[in-house]
Amino acid sequence: AQTVTQSQPEMSVQEAETVTLSCTYDTSESNYYLFWYKQPPSRQMILVIRQEAYKQQNATENRFSVNFQKAAKSFSLKISDSQLGDTAMYFCAASNSNSGYALNFGKGTSLLVTP
């Protein structure tokens, strides 16, 4: 079984500042994928960034980057230069071949970006 834990139910950051959202996971698989999804009030899950476990290099997408610590099973998301539009629920998710690559989500972190 694969579990994903997000220990921060809520976080707040000021506009233009940097914030880091935490995620840990547990898996016995050697080949798996990790994701961060954003869910704004519109409810649609939007893929923010993804990481393939066999790649050591941390993924980066514009203002979003991850700190992937494979040995510690940690996958944190850093948002730089936070914008008001970043306000949303953020979900960490994992998938692997054993589960047919279904996404296993954490409980989410509610991020509020303030002016």
Next chain:
Amino acid sequence: ETGVTQSPTHLIKTRGQQVTLRCSSQSGHNTVSWYQQALGQGPQFIFQYYREEENGRGNFPPRFSGLQFPNYSSELNVNALELDDSALYLCASSLTATGGHHGYTFGSGTRLTVV
């Protein structure tokens, strides 16, 4: 690309009734997954279809069933509705069976309320 569209957006049903939720996947995506998201929780995997065959199922009873059609549309059927079935139901499609290379594209969901 038209993205993933779901219908209806909201639905109210009575306990014991049956419901059908619909999803139109992104063009070319041959894999579709359905997730249940209870209020304040992360999405939970229901099942996945690849080329019209179910190829993965989460911890949901048989009264949750699905279909995938050749035109990239799919259905989620729930029989004998229970109050705990009240949730946001999300459809997600992927270009590949793994979803790992491109991630999953989600719809905005159907909010089901069972009274």
